[in-house]
Amino acid sequence: MIAPSASNDRPDVIVIARSAIAAAPIAEMQALCDALASRQVAAHTTFAFTEQGEPALRDRLRERIDAGARRIVLVPLLVPMEPGLANWIAKALARWQAADGKPWPPVLLAPPPMAMPGAADLLALAVGAADHHPQPPPPPLKAEGSIVPAQKHRVLVCHGAPCTAAGAALVWGHLRGEQARRSLRTAGEGMMSAKATCLGPCSLAPVVQVWPEGTTYGGVDEAGVDAIIERHILSGGIADGYAYPADGRKQRLRRTGA
Numbered sequence: 001m002i003a004p005s006a007s008n009d010r011p012d013v014i015v016i017a018r019s020a021i022a023a024a025p026i027a028e029m030q031a032l033c034d035a036l037a038s039r040q041v042a043a044h045t046t047f048a049f050t051e052q053g054e055p056a057l058r059d060r061l062r063e064r065i066d067a068g069a070r071r072i073v074l075v076p077l078l079v080p081m082e083p084g085l086a087n088w089i090a091k092a093l094a095r096w097q098a099a100d101g102k103p104w105p106p107v108l109l110a111p112p113p114m115a116m117p118g119a120a121d122l123l124a125l126a127v128g129a130a131d132h133h134p135q136p137p138p139p140p141l142k143a144e145g146s147i148v149p150a151q152k153h154r155v156l157v158c159h160g161a162p163c164t165a166a167g168a169a170l171v172w173g174h175l176r177g178e179q180a181r182r183s184l185r186t187a188g189e190g191m192m193s194a195k196a197t198c199l200g201p202c203s204l205a206p207v208v209q210v211w212p213e214g215t216t217y218g219g220v221d222e223a224g225v226d227a228i229i230e231r232h233i234l235s236g237g238i239a240d241g242y243a244y245p246a247d248g249r250k251q252r253l254r255r256t257g258a
């Protein structure tokens with residue numbers, strides 16, 4: 001049992017996971033935070049998602065900073081651990097803080113819980129508690145039909161190792177959030193999005209490609225996603241500041257969006 005810390009020493013804690021779009025996993029995150037809160041190691045305990053799901057990490061950070069947090073600890077609940085997490089979180093924090101235009105409290109990154117000494121005990125407890133035989137669900141009584149969507153544009157977000165280390169999860173999360181918020185599946189000519197393995201130009205990470213034009217975008221961040229949506233998906237043009245031509249020459253990453 002971890003001893004509670006003095007209340008004025010306690011940080012705000014944000015437990016972070018990748019994605020959740022259904023009610024049940026969000027309730028699971030809340031229950032986990034409630035359990036952690038009962039251990040009295042945090043002034044405030046909450047959760048956020050780095051890819052898809054509400055709240056996004058950036059929004060949650062803002063909320064806690066606006067609430068007056070003096071120190072924030074991020075606890076990454078990612079199994080297996082994302083190798084580039086510390087790298088892209090550091091870059092994203094610097095970008096978000098610069099965009100906020102005001103001083104932030106220290107934001108620390110905790111080691112992944114599964115790397116802690118008690119993790120094996122936790123797994124052993126889970127093995128001992130196994131009592132459930134997974135069963136396939138019953139077949140549906142009536143097969144549902146499907147509408148084939150037009151979705152002319154295909155947006156691929158690279159999740160190869162260099163792009164993941166450069167923050168592909170944030171790019172993906174922001175794209176999916178905007179896709180839902182702005183009904184981009186059916187707006188205009190429609191679009192769909194998918195994760196991809198290495199798309200080739202790794203030194204331009206994070207890389208996004210838009211088809212059927214086959215346009216490659218590099219150094220994409222949240223502002224880059226917005227530009228691609230506005231200028232390419234909805235207007236049929238090119239998001240110039242982020243586009244790299246397939247001209248047979250070696251391309252170097254320009255400063256973001258420049």
Ligand code: FES
Nearest residue numbers: 158160163198202
């Ligand atoms: S890892 Fe993304 S382009 Fe290679």
